[in-house]
Amino acid sequence: MRLNRSPIISNIIVAACALLFIFPFYWIITGAFKVQDVAVAIPPEWFPLEPTLENFETLFKNPVWRWTLNSFIVAGGEMVGVCLVASMAGYVLAKKSFPGRVIIFSMFVAAMALPKQVILVPLFTMLADFGWIDTYKGLILPAIGWPFGIFLMKQFAQTIPGELMEAAKIDGCSEIRMFYSIILPLLKPAMGALAIFTFINGWNDYFSQLIMTRSTPMMTLPLGVATLKGEYTTPYGVLMAGAAIASIPMITIFVLFQKAFTQGLTMGAVKG
Template structure:
């Protein structure tokens, strides 16, 4: 017997699908509009700093503001580079780059050991690292300063770099990522006669590359913006970092907003470059940490 078509059901199904697609389309448009508004809100301060770097003093503080410099000038950058900015920039790069490399190395080794090695007190050590994350830096700054003063490390690169090497957050992050590594692969490498050092360098580190990218970004930005510690641990102008040196340009009675904005724009460029350089690994690290199994 030939099948009997029931056009009524077909006519009802089509409007329902169209309504559902329309709802999804409206939701997508609204979400894109919301993301655009949020992106503009986050980008606007950077835009205001960059444009303010090309304004003279009276225009930079004018009300209503001048949204775009109609008469741009380079006087702010000339005044900025009249100071030892290159020296400050080198200090910031050296301190932040050294901290980034050392933290990634020590945190990856500690995280791998805490995740894949069994030894007495492992859980207690991990709890200690987690508890250390809850301590604000200001709490430990006084004993840290006393210890560094006894070592003679005040106003030195060692005093600025080495205290941050054992960053508890870095160990916690690498330990969480190392737990996702397949234990079978590590055991197979040990059965094949791979030494512990070779196992870590040839197998573990390549698998931790996404996590290392994320940790590198976090560490560099944290070290670059560590104004408070650098203020306490430095004494001389040649040892100042770029954010600290730019802050000293503020006068006692006047504030050169254009010069400060020029310095802030210059100081933000390395952080943007580091993020763009490690963006792919950073994204992989975030997604890898969000998916289990």
């Protein structure tokens, strides 16, 4: 009886945790179809009895499509840049021997504990000198050298068998071709996870985007939706409609990369 009860209890706990994490998303979706009076009513209306599209109509009176495009450009650019740079840096730190390798890696680890707000002033000054404020370059390039991405790829690259690289060198494979033909395919599981982390981080990076943007057309979707909050009133329905739209790309990215996220390393190494 104890053996039979254990899976049932585990399933109940998992189901309860799933409902707990899904509930905020459910509240955002239902709140997007409620009028202002219903959205702030107490006790709350758990399901909109009279759903309306008024919040979406109000939302799309603003340049939402431009904000969405900006978010895709910024988050997508960061995702591609971080995955490429982190994979190369992680491979070099894991598989190449050179003076100062341990010190450089220690600096990356220490940078992971450094709050973003600490480097904000010098970063803003440097980007202003370059003329990159309120540009895509100013929003994307500072995030490409993400210390966590380099740390993740370095730890993953350490598990790659050295015999594969030695065999490639014996066959006359150049360093660049070995990286792109052998190392990079083996790093796909880690790159899938890093792509998810980077895209979500870039999509939700409200603080940096707030500092680096000046004009309404350059705002990202989370930043643009936040500006809809009034000085004396808060249109909760409109904000929830914007949050619902902003959550769709993140869910899509996770679905697209979840297979690479769960693949094992050796599975990719033995494919013929």
